[in-house]
Each structure stands twice: as C-alpha cells, then as structure tokens.
Amino acid sequence: DIQMTQSTSSLSASVGDRVAITCRASQSISSQLNWYQQKPGEAPKLLIYAASFLHSGVPSRFSGSESGTDFTLTISSIQPEDYATYYCQQAFSTPLTFGGGTKVEIK
C-alpha cells in the first residue's frame, strides 16, 4: 500500500497569511494526488485534483504543486472560512490512501 504522510498535524495562521501544507507519498504516484478540505460535521470537499488542477468553484487562492513524491497545497492569503482540516489522497493505485490530515487553526 502507498503511504501518504502529512508531517504537520496542525498549524496556526493569521488571516491573510500564506499557508503551505505538505504531503509525501511513499513511492511515485505520477501526479495522482488530490486535496480535500473538511470542516467539522461536514463531508470532505475537493479542492485540487491531479496535484495542481483547481476544482470548479474553488477560490483561486488555493493552489497545488509537486516535486517528485512531495506535494504542497498552498493558500495564498488565508481567509476565515479556510480554517479546516486538509487531507491529501493518492489515486495512483488501490487501496486509495489518505494522509493523516493537517488542521489549520486561527492564530
């Protein structure tokens, strides 16, 4: 199974900060990496697919990038509604696997 590691389980940021959330795959996954946002009591929502493609309706302050097996979700200027938990997920092979999540809290 492919392991997905989000080494930062939580971080604090002030409104307007640039926030970067990282995820590492245990092997090459050929850009098959998705990012989801989840708020308490809600289902996850797709933000980024295939490492860098912005899902329809998602604000442009969200972006995704990759370097080998390392992936980054960047929020250019975090807004109050962006405080949530973010999960990466590999779609290269089954079983599909998720990172442990990064909770972004208000500083």
Next chain:
Amino acid sequence: QVQLVQSGSEVKEPGASVKVSCKASGYTFTDYYIHWVRQAPGQGLEWMGWINPRSGGTNYAQKFQGRVTMTSDTSFSTAYMDLTRLTSNDTAVYYCARDSSSFCDSWGQGTLVTVSS
C-alpha cells in the same frame, strides 16, 4: 446539480450488520464509480472500496474483504454498502462519493453508524 443523499444514522449491536444507502441525482448514475470512505470519531479518512454501477464490479480494501459488500440498483440510482460482523471499531461516519476520473468530486452527507451493546 449533482447530489448524493445517504440514509440516516444507525445504532447496531456488536456482531450485527448494517446497510447504508446512497441515492444519486443530477447525473447519469451508471457513468461514474461510487466510493465508500469512513471516518472514525476524531480520526482521518479511510477508503473502503468502490463499485462500478454500470457493471456491478467492485474493488474492496483488503482490510474489509469478507465483511463488506457494495451493490447498486440502477433503477433507483442508489448504491449500497453492507458491512457485517460489526465491532466497536466500526463506529464511524460512512460517506459515499462520486469518482470523476480518479478524484471524488461529490460526497454524500455521511451516515453515522454506532456499534454499541
């Protein structure tokens, strides 16, 4: 618009089975796979498997092999997830999600399954 509506919360005793439904609307049901993902209280997301509603083909995570059955009824545009031999470790919110070319672009609202004696 695309919508996935799941059945309501369930409380089950250990050893029992649960069947969760996921009714799709706003798109052609047979054109997209459905995934099932669960989330234990305070924990992360765990993939359980997928079903191809057109063919009925399935792919289950090895962890759930022998205990999970995913089915679909195209007449009702509904997918089902049946989990047997429940234990307290199966207490979780269960989500269905539509697969759109290797990413889940729409999710159900979730179904809480509580296993308790």
